[in-house]
Amino acid sequence: MAELLLSNLSHSYPGAGAPTLSGLNLRVASGEAHALLGSSGAGKSTLLNLLSGLLPASPGQLLLGGQDLADQPPSSRGVAQVFQFPVLYEAMSVLGNLAFPLRVMGMSRRDCRARARQMAEQLEIDHLLERRPTRLGLFEKQLVAIGKALVRPDLSLVLLDEPLTAAEPARKWRLRHTLKSLQRESGATMIYVTHDQTEALTFADRISVMHEGGILQTGSPEQLINAPTHEHVGYFVGTPGMNFLDARIESDVCLVGDVPFGSLVVSPGVCRIGFRPEWAKLAGAPAQTHSGSDWIIAADVISQRVLGTHRGVPFGLVDATVAGARIVTRQPLDEVPSGRAQLHLDTVRAFRQGWVVDA
């Protein structure tokens, strides 16, 4: 049982101008698989190093299972960390590596070996136990590194810093599966850092999207897809990301390029409207004109890309322009006209200064 609670956490590297982390708040439930998603430089790794104690304590509070982490040295926090590239004791065998953290804890030799073997079996590396890490492939090494991190029985928090960078896509899937089952078994809270949204969306119960040292939004994968609270979340999560159009609100009508697009009950003024490619559809223009409240607007189709078929109908991405801005839709391709078309939206969100304003 170890709930992780960060309140108002900040960190600046000496000599750096802007703080790497500023005023960060996060609650991760005990046993949760949580992903930190963000591009490089967002402060993800800094946050991990603060949690594991590799970086000295910063302003703000770090509570793990109700205990303040700041007073505890890295080795007694019950926190394990897996690095981007496998970090192992190269002169020891795989078994020696897996047993080392236990040996340091003062566990008996026999118990160490038994526990290390059990770990190796779970990760399906028990046939490598007598080998030296220098003789292993990158992926196998990373498996050993993961095993070494997870082997301690007193773990309450596991930190994974882009651990699958070295893996091929097919193996990533299996390893992610193994990691999840290990996590469920051990009941440890896991924090998984990645810049790959697919990894985050498939691994995590909840995801925090980080940007420039802060958390923009924390939520389930569905929440991030359907209700992004910040433009960056909308753009960063989803392939391709959210489309944005510059717009203006006048008496509850949203105008794009001075053309009425749809009705939106928001205070008047300039804003940006965002919609996911799958919330939009491009279709041929019918004869009658629309009213300006039904989220239909003129568009020009540029090109389409087939991704596959759905019930026999080709399905894919369509590039188009609306009032001079590029957009992408994800839709069946059989009804897409070339040239002049109409863009229909099911849902739309309005943003001001990056943050969502509707709802």
Add this chain to the structure above:
Amino acid sequence: MRDNRAWLGVLPVLLIVAFSAVIPLMTVVNYSVQDIFDANTRIFVGLDWYRETLRDPRLQSALLRQILFSSLILALEIPLGILVAKSLPRAGRSVGLWLVLLAIPLLIPWNVVGTIWQLFARPDIGLLGATLQNLGFDYNYTAGTLDAWLTLLAMDVWHWTSLVALLAFAGLTAIPDAYYQAARLDGASRWQIFRHVELPRLTSVLTIAVLLRLMDSFMIYTEPFVLTGGGPGNSTTFLSQYLTSMAVGQFDLGPAAAFSVLYFLVVLLLCWLFYTSVMRNRDAD
């Protein structure tokens, strides 16, 4: 038809190697199997000189002295060099200064090193010698065998530990931070970090350090020649010095040539033994 023109490209290298190494070495081999009286009078003696050289008690004791000296300086300089490298700061402004300070002994010509220590250790006017005398030690490197050895060892450590330290430092700075971080999270002690993280990663540079120091110390000539002249008695006469006295002093070209060939083979053998044992260890799974 096979194209053999590539051999033409190798030819210059072959010529340089021939003139710089193979021909001089073969000249020595040629001398070692003949008794030479003057330019026209020479007799083939086969392996006689080798037999004589191997039985020479002065050479045998010089060889034992040499092995003892090389072993001692390796035992002193390698751990000390690692210790110095470990205590250097890894980053910051002072690093450059420390590295330059460390490199100074390496930049001094060898006979100057000998002269420095000859003066430094003189019991009458040398800073070290006179200080020891005044502290009540009966220290005199020109008279006491132990004193001469200690002075020689101190001089070699002073001269060459920097080399080991610089190599070890380069090895240490090449270890990524993540290795230290992972060890810290595992709760490894400082000794465990050194033993399991640093030492395995220093193997290659330390192999080179040991090889360089082994070869160099085994051929040491200038510094003891300047400092002790091989004395007192023959107590600090090492192989090179004995060889020089044989070839240049007594003009015994035949035995000296046989000695040279054996000397060369011994150095080669030692280095080969050390290198293969390290490599076998590393490849062992």
